[in-house]
Amino acid sequence: MRKLGSFLFLTLIGLFLLLTVLEMPIMGDPANPSNTVTTPRYISEGARETNCKNLVSAIMLNYRSYDTMGEMVAIFTVLAAALAILGREKAKRGLSPLKVEPSPLIKITMVIYIPFFIVFACYVAINGCYSVGGGFQGGVILASVIIIFALIFGFDEAVKKFPASKRVFFEGLAVLYFMLLGLMSLFVGGNFLNLNLFGSPVRKLFTLGLEIGIGLTSGITIASLFYILKKVERE
Amino acid sequence: MSIVYHLPILITVAPLAVAVLLSILLNLNRRVVYPLSLLTMFFCFVSAIFVALGVLKGGAFVYYMSNWPPPWGIELLIDNITAFILLLITFVGFFVFIFSKPYVKKELEKEKAPFYYILTLLLLGSMTGFVISGDIFNMFIFFEILSLSSYSLVAIAGDKEALRAGFKYLVMGVISSLFVLLGLGFIYSVTGTLNVSQIASWVRSSSDLTVVYTGALFLIVAFVIEAALFPMHIWLPQAHGKAPAPVSAVLSGLVIGVGVVGIIKVIYYILPIVYSAEFIILFRVLATIGIVFGAIFALFESDLKVLLAQSSISQIGFAAIGVFLFSYLGLAGSMLQILNHALAKSALFFGAGAIIYRTGFRKLDEMRGIGKKMPITMGFFAISLASIAGIPMTCGFASKYYLCFAAIRQGLWGMVGAILLGSFLSILYCIRIINCIFFEEPESEAEVLEAPLEMLIPLGVLSLFSLLFGLFPKMAFVLIEPGVKELLVLLR
Amino acid sequence: MMITRVFSNLIYVASMILFLIGFYAVALRPNLIKKIIGINIMETSIFLFLIGIGNRKGGAAPLIVDGVKNYVNPLPQAVVLMALVVGVGTTALALILAVKLFEREEEEQL
């Protein structure tokens, strides 16, 4: 009964959606409202007003920095939620050892590769304003490096290298940095999170700081979530 | 005006910032968590009073985030209605923190307690951010924070039932937030902007509205899920019943009220033309059905907290009806109902929490005669029950009176009947509770102490306030009247 | 007429179909992990939809290069990137809840 109801609901929604989609403006038409209302200003002035050639980063870090702050808070919420439901992982409780020890070849290769991965992550994060990339992408690459490290060298080693007490400083970093910038701009006399009060060179510096902060926070938070999921404990 | 101008953003940002800060301070000293979060909520409450006074004196204002003008940046809208809801959220939130301390100490593990406070701060902060936001995507972001923190607060106890309720809530919540994103996409594709007031002016001057209506439908359905109106209510009883009592107070009192505020935002701020669409009738009918059904479910429930949760479905239906009536009386009744529900239902969950704290009883049968053992606590509990039932002289009566009157004015006799039937059924289940806790003989003679002072004060204050607003509804109308008039101006 | 419309708005149609497939998995599959995968499919389909809205024929990626005038709309992309981050968080939380729930149920059976 419930199954039938859901199925009917699904078909109804589907028909409705498909019919509406056909009513929508033709995709990619330069005369579409989405290309004419706000976009011209972003494209013509964006790079000058924010010092970011990458317009996606420009929007995320300047025009809509409040949203980015909210997004970082959301990631933080997930972490706090995971810790609230499960409690911080306890390193002493004898984490389950790897079933298959990876061969030395893999270990050595990874030791050689990992610095390059980290450099790549930093490059992606720092150059977010000038190339294809951004703080978040860099952060996720960083997270995957940490996860690879943990998978190959075992969790004890990984937790020893990045203990939770050290990780926690990075997990709130971006949000606190956003708040700091926001309060600073309030004191200088603008509205909240106004980076343009400070003049172009300082703005560049702050934007770089934001990229790095977002990268570190998102990367380390995602890695922490992985640790937590890997060791959902059995009390 | 200058400091009031910046206060709304501080109300949102302060709880979020403190929550993040606490997670770092937590490693140094665990004791700092509770006082700091209480202080933050107090700051927010005082700021909300100043915002309300400022709005009353100087009228509604907009705040350009990062000084970017609207179509490019994010805009915040602060008017009388938002000031009213802000005041409500911070007021109830402050008392939730006072109540939480003894309850959390007893019912939650020591490890989890600080995270409980952090998540509650995030929940309250994101609610205020959602309410004042004037940009759809910004609303989505705060909606996500709100839902993420509420799923985890439901599941925080960590036992099977709580986890299952949390997962169910998560699935519904994710669907609702994805609907917000989908509706946002539809609206953006034809208007080219995410700003609320710009979309409204576009909609007023446009002729082809098919796509916009679809977007509006998805946004409204999303907030209907969040507000747990009738066909989408299935997640609510479990989630609100299994959560810790103070969390249920926030979820039942505030979060579903904020869902109704979301519907108001869609209909009045974003798409002020949508009321002429046919599907609004559908929502009106469903909300009307919900009033009766929620009350019927509540009538046959044996677990006190689940009963209160079921009654929320019916009560929030009352609030939603007023929104879909598009008249002064209806909206005023709806606002009064949100106020009444926030105060009385939170107080009721506080009362249920106090019983659990002292005795561990959850079933109504176990609570026979408990009113004789904890008379003060249960006295306040009874006042709130009266307000939920809509006994004259309480806030609940005022709101239902307005709604009924609005429905009569518009000649919607089916709705009048449903409102009367729903009120009658809610009186019935309230009488059932009162009869059980006051007039039946207790099974055991075991002594039960009164609730501790930290629990008694929030319970007493909230229930007395619902009595106060019932005796002098004019007090509430100081903010509601100009706010509702502003909303109705938007519709033209 | 209809057919050309379908073809020109193919991305929208495809994203709606994917949305429905994801919805089916969420609503009707009992397995919790399957439900979470369904959530992810729904999410990415909406992202595809939003990116399609921001598209512009022959437009370059929104990375300012001298001499190029025709760029796609950067705003939907920023929106999608932010929603993507939140989506990762939601998925992680859902997985944690599902795993914990599974372990609790297993404990009960023993």
Added chain:
Amino acid sequence: MTSLTVLLVLALITLAIIIVSSRDMLAAVIFFSAYGLVMALVWQQLGAPMLALAEIVIESGIISVLFVVAVFRTSKDDAE
């Protein structure tokens, strides 16, 4: 709209159907990873390389790893 995009979109729908209908959870997760990859290619075709980069790392990388961990933890064989 190039023919490559059309092809990729068809592949996406096929993959999604396979994922939803497959009985083996691990296979579903691996197909999901492939789905993320194809999705990233489509986004790249639509002029969003930044998102494609993020999508590859997240969907095919992190989320798939999280799913694999979850599948192992919830499969009966592993729970000794």
